Amino acid sequence: MDVDVESNGSGPLLPDGLSITPLPIPALPSVTEPDSYDAYRGQNTPLIIDNGSTHLRYAFADADAPHVGLNVVAKYKERRLNKPLLLFGEGIDVESGAKSQARNPWEGDVLLNFDALENALDYAFIQLGIDAPSVAHPVLMTERLASPLHSRALTSELMFEQYSVPSLAYCVDGVMSFYQNNLPSTSADGLAISFNTASTSVIPILQGKGIMSHAKRIPWSASQASEYLLKLIQLKYPNFPTRVTTTQSTWMLHNYCEFSEDYVALLRRFKDPLQLRSVERIIQFPFIQPVQEEKTEEELARLSERRKEQGRKLQELQAKARVEKLVQKENDLQELLEFKESKEESGKREWILKLQSEGFDDDASLDETIKKLENDLKRARKKEAADGEDQVEEPSFPLVDIPDADLDEEQLKEKRKQKLMKAGFEARVRAKREKEKEREEKEREERRDDEDREADFADWSKKKRDEHELLLSRIKDRARRKAALSDRKSAAAQARMKSIASLAADDRVPKKKRKGGGEDLFGADDADWAIYRKINMAAPSSDEEEDMNQLQAIEQKLLMHDPKFTTEHTHAALTSRRSALMAAFRPTYEEGDVEGNTRIHLNIERWRVCEAWFSPGMAGVDCAGLGEVIQTVLSRFSESEKARLVNNVFLTGNPSRLPGLIPRLRATLRPIMAPEMPIQIVRAADPGIDAWRGMAAFARTDELARVSVTKAEYDEWGSERIKRWWGGNWNSSVVA
Incomplete structure (x- = not known):
């Protein structure tokens, strides 16, 4: 057993000291040949099956280590050969179309998909080399704490009816891991905390027997933590260019997340952006750098010249259209002014009829139209003044001073155009003069400011x-x-x-x-x-x-x-x-930086996800945290029994490997225990397979036969036959 684990999945360092790790690409599974069954044929060697939500571990009781595979199956029809395939575990990753058909025997923490369980057991027995018509070996199988009775009954029916096993026994994995780590003693005391895939169990053990009536389970563990981390990443990167999968978030959970001894103090410390940046981990997702076609200098020069020519043509067209529009407005304004002057020559009724024929309701609407045209012309002249302020040569306007009576119709139009151009030129001159005055005033203020300084x-x-x-x-x-x-x-x-x-x-x-x-x-x-x-x-x-x-x-x-x-x-x-602080929480990259935009920066999420074990409400789960559950379990025992339990707080299950868990548990237990009461927290030697090892060690004893339900008892009493024993969900005597 070890007391703590220090682990940090950091990769190469960037120039600014930040750690970056490329997302690992899963390797294709290798083909494994089935074991030889000759050594076990005709023998009564027990068969040990640890039926976990994530992994299926199986082997004979005398094996050094079990076979381990992902507990997931998929029925898939191969298109080229048009043959149905049944894939198990990592083999599903070989066929991309099979991933959508993958099924797990477990729904959360309840065993429900018995077709998938049957397929998984078929694969396990094939890999063990069992070629007989029945599995003629006693079977010891795990089940969850407080599993529904109908799940056990259906599993028993499957094992006895489908595989004709001679006997079958069930045990709780956390208790068997405790049993393995306390051998050779079989009467040790302790508080087993089992971190499973979909739940976390707290089981008090006295004299080597699990007190299941006082055990508790919370619906939060690795799968929920992985989903929570995935949601936090999706919330932080809503437009991430690559889809982040649950498998990838699980990898991040086990490699980067950890527990904090004081989460509130940690948040206060991370108010400093430098502190937040110092703990972040960067995961680089795969990306494809866009290929940019490089052009020669001649092509670039030709394109630049073409753009300039297009810009000149566009400017000429805009200037021509602007002048034509201004001339049209000037003509319209002149016609409206002449129309307004004709009011004196018309009677009141005749004038109203003229207004209506021209589309005006009254004199006010006519004046409003004239005023709008005058304002438009003023704005146009002001813009012309701003655009042409560099023009210093005064143009000539020969028709402006000639009376209208001496000009024909074309010359009158040209005269209006020249009047407009002259007004624009004069406006530009005035604007230039005003700018010069402003510049001179600014220079005087600068000189005064320098003198004061x-x-x-x-x-x-x-x-x-x-x-x-x-x-x-x-x-x-x-x-x-x-x-x-x-x-x-x-x-x-x-x-x-x-x-x-x-x-x-x-x-x-x-x-x-x-x-x-x-x-x-x-x-x-x-x-x-x-x-x-x-x-x-x-x-x-x-x-x-x-x-x-x-x-x-x-x-x-x-x-x-x-x-x-x-x-x-x-x-x-x-x-x-x-x-x-926001920039440190989620650094931003330029729009064209493909490599930077396919990175995920983990900082506060590394501790927030693990904190949900102690405060599930922050992740939206309405249940007590791990600390409250431990306090509730311990409150049912006397002070002397509490001392025996907390002197051996035992952690098992793969999530127990997360760094910082032992200090956090010690900080949680210390305030609720008497000051003189010693607290010892240990972790399983191998949290992943110690439950299987404990089951194998127990199966090699004569006690397995006493706690197993035989085929004859199944035929007599049915699938709900239960035997109570210290390692299962029920204790003490045998009941029907």
Whole structure:
């Protein structure tokens, strides 16, 4: 027995010190020849079968080690030869189509699929070389703690009717593992904790006999932990490019997960991103690097020139379309203005008829259309000014100063076009002049700032830092307000609703006029727009952009001149520091990094999955944890019996190999035991097969015949015949 195991499945180190391990590719199973049956023919050698949820272990009682195979079968029809196949264990991985047909005899922790059990036993007997019409050997088989009686009855019926075994006995695997690890003594005391595939059992043992009436079982073990880890990975990587299977998550569970002595303290420690990154393990999944066709320099130059030519043509087409559109708008505006001037020459009724014929309801709609066209033209000229600010040569506009009476129709159209071009040129000149003024003003401010810095650096630095803090607090307040507005119960959200209500009750317009569709005066005062910004969560704010630009300018000056101001004090660093924990929890890679995007980073999940043994509620399982179950079991014994039990807390089953389990159990047991009561926790020498070894050792004794149900007893009493004994689910005397 060993007291603890230190295991860490780390692979090669990356340049930053992180561990990375490629996901192992399972090897194809090798073909094994059946054993020879000659040595056992006609002998009464017991046959030991450990029928586990994950593995089936079977061999004769005098074997050094059992045959081990995955306890899963699949019926599959091979397409090429058109023959039905019955595959067992690792052989299912050879045929990809057989994986969907795989079945396990167990449903969780209950034996239900007896067809699959029969197929698994057929394979086991073939591998043992049994070529007789019946299995003429006593059989000792495992069953789960508190197994349903009908499962045992159906298994007995299968063994006696199908295989004609001479006798059959059942035992609990955790008790037999305890028996094996305490030999030669057969009357040891202890508390056996058996970690099975789908459940964890706590069995008190006194004088070598399991006290099954006080034993408990929780529905959480390796299979649930593996599924829980898989769900955590899927939640963490919802768009992972490769499908993560349960087999892969089981491999991660056994190679990377461990128990923590104090899970809450561990979470506090992992608030530091550096601590979280230091414990992460990276699993590299298989990936295919996309092949990029490399082009020659001539091809790249030709493509670049083609793109430039296409860009020039597109710009010319856009400029031509823009000019044509502007000319059309100018013509429309001129026609509408002339149409409006004709109002003086028409009567009121005639004017209304003219408006309706042109598609206008009244004078207001005509004015609105004219105003819209004028605004469109202003925006277009402003854009032309921004696009053509590098133009310095003044173009000529010969038709602008010629009266309209001296021009024909084509010249009038050209004159309107030249007027538009002249207005755009003048707007560009004005914009350039304003930019020059702004640049000169900015240069003057820079000179004044330099003079202040040279005159009194300490005062200049203090002022800049104060401005920096003020801008940071303003940005934080703005972000805090946005977050508060998303919560309808917050004070900010309630104030927003009050503002909306006050706008609805605006008393600047009489109530009768509002009901009759009167004029809305919202926007007449500047305070209205302040209220609008307050109530509109998505309203863009020019102050935001201005504050960010000013903040960046101040940070650049401080970084350049103030040695005490470093990049860690900048807004970008402070913002990234707040998100550093999320970046450490799940590092992100660039979109084109195929290798990085096929990696899984395990950090807090390594301890969270194992913590579910002690707190199943965190995984959504409504049951007591392992610590509570142990406390409940121990509470049924006297103080002297408790001392005998906790002096030999025995762990068995493959999940008991997980690191940190022994310190965690000791930390759980110590507070509920008397201070002077010694606690000794040990692990099975080989948690995987010690149950089979204990069964084999027991089968070599004469006691096997006493606890077995014979074929004659089965024929007389039926499949529900039970014999009570210290290693089974029932104790003491024989009952029918």
